Amino acid sequence: MSSANSYKNTAAIKASLKKRYARERRFQWYGRIAVMTGFVFLFILLADIVGKGLPAFTQQYIKVTLDLDADRLGVAPDASEAELLRADYLGVIRSSLRDMFPEVTDRKEKRQLYRLISIGAEYDLRDAVVDDPGLIGQKFDKWLLAHAEAASYLKGQVSRDLPEGDRKLKNTQMDWLDSLRDRDRTEGRFNTLFFTEGDSREPELAGIKAALYGSFFTLLVTFLLAFPVGVFAAVYLEEFAPRNRLTDLIEININNLAAVPSIVFGLLGLAVFINFFELPRSAPLVGGVVLSLMTLPTIIITSRAAIQAVPPSIREAALGVGASKLQTVFHHVLPVSMPGILTGSIIGMAQALGESAPLLMIGMVAFIMDVPGGVTDPATVLPVQVFLWADSPERGFTEKTSGAIMVLMGFLIVMNALAIYLRRRFELK
């Protein structure tokens, strides 16, 4: 090539350079904008959930001066435990409230006054008295759980500006609450009930313990079924099965199963496990089986990828010193691929933890107050609990919904962190 020609080339390349670099810069900016947009939406979502959900972790209490007169309770001073359980605690609470606000005389107003205190307070008081019958006849201050509407006002979620007819809490109730607050008779505490109770009709009494246990039992069943079956299926398909039309067909179907909408698995569970095998409805056992069907393809696919990624040289090394096929797989291939397998499995389990649609189909959407004690007890799970609360009209449940979502996301973060930790740990070896 002549020098004139090569000069021309240099000029042409130089001319195009500017355009090429501009294109690259533009592309980088597209990327940055995309990432930023994603972050902004994520931030809005999280801020909204945390903002709404944080109040769910505090609970309002009202200090009431109780006069535990035996006559008022309707029991003898030396009453037996059975009698104490039947005593009129509600009446005591109500009369004590009336004593605190002597100006309330109107029947309707009285009823409004009573509604400041949660119905749970009655049982709380009963338990305290049964525990210590010496309280009878005494006059003492006790913190009683506030009703959800009252708590809402104390947390500053209800404004007086709203027309009175549009809110459940009336102006008189607000006045009483203000006066209680002025007398230091209200207090916000950490909401332990949220973690120690099951669902309830009353927002202030509702907790996620039943849903947590339900999720735990369901995931336990899912893990016990999906992990071994998934890993062994992957090992067999990857290391032992011959490559032929049948295994190709199986592979295609596994990939297809991974894309099946989860509610279809719920229908299958309903038709097969509940209607045909007559397993109990609403039980974590059935939920776990259905979710394991759903996560199996994920576990198989990720496990196969992890096994495939094991360098052939390790297999050769093991076979070269005379290890059998099975020894090669279990001593070398599986340990090396374990981080990948665990990561895939935990991500599959995290999916199962957040799944609600298939569980609706098998009846895990019931109103469950009791904490399930096993895999055959009726139960619900965290995401379904979120669904149920989101559906409830009471204001108190709005914060519960966000609170439960926070707990659910907390578990998801823990599981993903565990996946990362395990991967790092195994990779070091």
Next chain:
Amino acid sequence: MNSMTVTADGVISSPATARADLDIREHEHVSHYQTIGEPFVDNAKMSARNVNVFYDDKQAIFDVSLDIGGNEVIAMIGPSGCGKSTFLRVLNRMNDIIPICRVQGDISLDGDNIYGSDQDTVLLRARVGMVFQKPNPFPKSIYENVAYGPRIHGLAHSKAEMDEIVETSLRRASLFDEVKDQLDKPGTGLSGGQQQRLCIARAIAVSPEVILMDEPCSALDPIATARIEELIDELKANYTIAIVTHSMQQAARVSERTAYFHLGKLIEVGDTKEIFTMPKHELTENYITGRFG
């Protein structure tokens, strides 16, 4: 099943083979497959007779007959794709893991056919060990790397016995002094040359009779290579060694006999000195003088 079909010394890369095939037809000597030199020895440890190897319908080895004598070092040389690695792998049935690979002919170890129906690959590979091209220690401790073979074969009955096997093997691989204080460290953390010696220690820990080495120094620097070559020299007192190498100097340095492969055929075999000083076949001569390869 796995991606191993591509590792077999590039035999499968058809375009290159096809092009070289035209070259070889120009040489009249190759029209008959009769190996030049002396492929047979009196004290044969392993012997191959009329071995043909196919990958699917592609033939990689043509009618090769060769003895490997007891306690000798035999080098196999030849241009890429000549089938020397394939031949080596046939000797301890490592090619079994390649589903499309087929072997015809007889190969025996101490007179027993290793492809016989009563032969077990686990036992065979314990007797015929292998060291690979790229150092491939297990991602486990140095100790575990060496102890693994004896453990799965049940060769040690106590911890003390195992310790002894590990130490002896590492000593024989002249690695012990370098690693004795870090036996619990991962074997993958060693340098390339140390890793390869660890692989040799691992191979000799099960006391094989034959050690197959597939280009053991191709991933190493000259200093590490020199260490391995010294090691081979020491090992031949106790083991029969077959080594595939791309380096003719290496073949000349370490081996007693040399076999020259070309396009799947065993062209010439003989004493290393003879092969390198007065090759009989034109192809051998061309290769060792560097005219192609």
